[in-house]
Amino acid sequence: MKSKWMPLAYVFLLLLIGAAFIDLPYYVMKPGDAHELKPIVEVAGGDKDAGTLMLTTIKMGEANYISYAIASMRDYEEIVPVEEVRSPHETNEEYNVRQKYLMDNSQQNAITVAFDAAKKPYSFRYQGVFVLNVFPGMPAEGVLKAGDRIIAIDGQEFESSSQFTEYIQTKKPNDQVMITFVRNKEKMEKRIALKQFEDNSAKTGIGISLVDQKKLISKPEVKLKADSIGGPSAGLMFSLEIYNQLVEEDVAKGRRIAGTGTIAPDGIVGRIGGIAQKVVAADKAGAKIFLAPDDEITPELERKVPGIVSNYQEAVKTAKDIGTEMKIVPVRTFDEALNYLQSH
Structure with missing residues (x-):
């Protein structure tokens, strides 16, 4: 004899399945991983040192009812409105294409910055x-x-x-x-x-x-195997790893160094999203130092986003909250990051 609760169980199951497949106008952002750069960056004839430089990532996906509910209860899982992620009229496919382009452009900027610092040719x-x-x-x-x-x-x-x-x-x-x-x-x-x-x-x-x-043509040739990583936020760490392979010194001095930040052709380090999640990822990977963009908060940006703070300030707060001994270092340029690593 069937239980009188069986129909209700079926309804609940159908609702649960539906909740897992119905997308909401939000993204869920959570800590990703810290990827060692030596296997990703290959400079022809480059020097591979004992130290480890790492880029940090976030995991981001379209929210459904279940992931939304879980994220609202967990630390360092953030719910972000879709309009803060995708441009108007931009499809999810176009968003992914834009992220890939930004990553490719970031890699080119990283190569030019590193080659300029090492005085190597490119075109x-x-x-x-x-x-x-x-x-x-x-x-x-x-x-x-x-x-x-x-x-x-x-x-x-x-x-x-x-x-x-x-x-x-x-x-x-x-x-x-x-x-x-x-x-x-x-x-x-x-x-x-x-x-x-x-x-x-x-x-x-x-x-x-x-x-x-x-297309950037450099001598020596640089290959970056980062197809699964999108966006421009790895620019700073790419440039440091490329430079590290171009020169004899070990920029990391045998340490595990993580960080984030966009990189412009002139070496300026820019603001990124998900800094708190990246600090968590770096700590889990055993990083001793985390390089964070020390971006300037303009009055216009403060009016648009009340209470906004710099990436560095948010990174310091997150590090304190999770009780890590990892040192958070503010950087505004490639040269600042390089000088800090060389002098500490």
Whole structure:
């Protein structure tokens, strides 16, 4: 004889299954891992030292009812509104493409900063216009995809995305252009009509957001195996590892050093997200020192995000909260980070 509670159990089970598959307009951010950089970064003929430099990551995924509930009860699991993660009209696929591009660009910046510091040569070769987003309702929708690389318009090649934009602006609405692009290593051509932007009638386009794509050529050659890691936040640590392999000294001096921060071509270290989660990851990996961006909080940013503090300040608070002996070091530039490691 079936229990009278059986139907309720089935309903509960169905609700539980549904809760696991229904996405909410949030992301859940939690501590990731600290990855040793020696297996990831390979400088041809480079010096591999006893010390260990590590990049830190966060784990981030779209929230459902179950992950939302769990994150709300756990320390260092943060619930983030989707609009703080993805740009307007940006799909999850486009977000992933943008994160990959940011990582690739971060790696190039890291190479240039490290090579400049070590006085080694490098150059760039322009490859075309990289498509980050395709706007809904615009002509490129259904023709181009995020990740496509445009190499010519009407048979003309360009040396920058600004030249590409200037050429498009010489056209009128309903004019057609022939787009030559590369997708998954396959060269393709499509004809696209131009259209006025709804929010800017003076501007005509095909409806994409774009950036320049360049290939960096260095001597010695640098290979980075970081396909599973997205975003630009590993820039500082990449640059330190590359420099460490270019020179004879052991920058880490035999220690386990972790850190985070974007890196600009001029060596400026920038603010990143998830600093608390990265401090937790570094501590679990046994890091002795954690390099944290000492970013400036502008009055405009403070008005926009009341109570915001610098990455360094948040990292110090997190380190105190978890009771780690790991030293948190503020850095604003690559040179500051390098000088600290060399002198301590």
